[in-house]
Amino acid sequence: MNRRVAVPFPPKRIISLVPSQTELLFDLGLGERVVGVTKFCVHPTKAHKTAAVVGGTKNFDFEKIKTLKPDLILGNKEENYQDGIEQLAAKYPVWLSDISTLDEALDMIRRVGLITGRKEKAIALATEIAASFASLKTALEPISAAYFIWRKPYMIAATSTFIDDLLLRTGFRNVFTNLARYPEVTAEQLTAAAPQQILLSSEPYPFSEKHVAEFQSICPAAQIRIVDGELFSWYGSRLLHSAAYLRSLISAD
Template sequence: MSYKPLQRPLTVVDQLGRRVVVPFPPQRIVSLVPSQTELLFDLGLAEKVVGVTKFCIHPAEARQKAAIMGGTKNFNFERIAELKPDLIIGNKEENHQAGIEQLAASYPVWLSDIATLNEALRMMRGVGVITSRREAAEMLAAETAAAFAALAPPPTPLPAAYFIWRQPYMVAAGGTFIDDMLRRAGFANVFASRGRYPEITAAELAAAAPARILLSSEPYPFAEKHVAEFQAICPAARIDIVDGELFSWYGSRLRQSAAYFRTLR
């Protein structure tokens, strides 16, 4: 006879203010966000994670130990149903709203909503509470907060543009998690007044005249071969290929971000 852990209903409020009732502690977790998948594994929940997305590349064993549920926008509902999850963890921005609503009709779905470091720290603690890893999550959040607290801002932030896409050019603008990371890294986002992830033209980039142009490694795979293209638009700018995960992954990978930002200065 197999052992089935005792569970009790736990009611929590997620970062969208939704009340979620979860069998506690959850034993079958599906994660629909790569950075939160990595967090679950770092909290020691590898054996409880039964489903992840095809983009959950960290840790390396995530897609080997768990079934793949499709992407972050297109879920494999049949596969999820087969796994019988007692908790699904997602994110307002990264996941498709209609798909999340469909899942929430059948399963407990806890959603994060993150645009700042403080919200990322609250997410870590919230996931710790709902998965019975409160102490581990608190330690991880405290470590991350301390690393950023030690990252003293420069006297004068450097005007910068952060590119996430090419053809068309797209940047991370105001109201995004990347914008908050740029500020903490010592940069002033020249497109902060624009909303979210706008398309911009070469002429708009030239007019903004950033001192630094940061080309992210994801979602578009910018590489050294693209540097000359941007240098021609902004001859005076310094152009860097940067680790997009350390600017945009808001889970346990954030522990590495502050030290990385220091090297970019």
């Protein structure tokens, strides 16, 4: 983010405003230092028992955060909201990640390890994740696909997103390369794009088998699949399991 953030070393009272980074902190052995998390920080399950819930990713409880007296707050440019982050940054050390590729995710892991005193463990974790993706064999022929994250309105993950980067690494070709970020699309646009596969993410919208017929009626020739949104979009330590999962999607095709 091109900002200098002064953080006491090592920070002892950490608030995480990003679910995937919360899980990362615990996996780096920092659970006892995490004093605040969001209601969406569901991994590990003990996070909500050992840390206070300070709202959602886009609506912070400023008064509760004040009582927690954090010496480090971890956020993310995309998942959090600018006004809230600016209010917090005026009072506390706020470190923001900005991630749209696997390489940026690995850099984030190493940096979080550095500023929290877990440098070696974070480097080892990033190295293991990188190796798992290096051995990922992509589809023999590119598979055209559309990745849906929301319903009513339909929203997809297009270019310049972390999801798109993982799709490309797996051998999928995003049919909405003409669009950026997370745009709304119509059924007519989906029909015209004619993807071979339509991937319905389990989050943030909870797509399930009951939605398959809806998309099958729009693209009768497409294969409709429910996919694990966490393994496609969580860019912390959960990436340890992503490459194997992505490999299974191709081998099961």
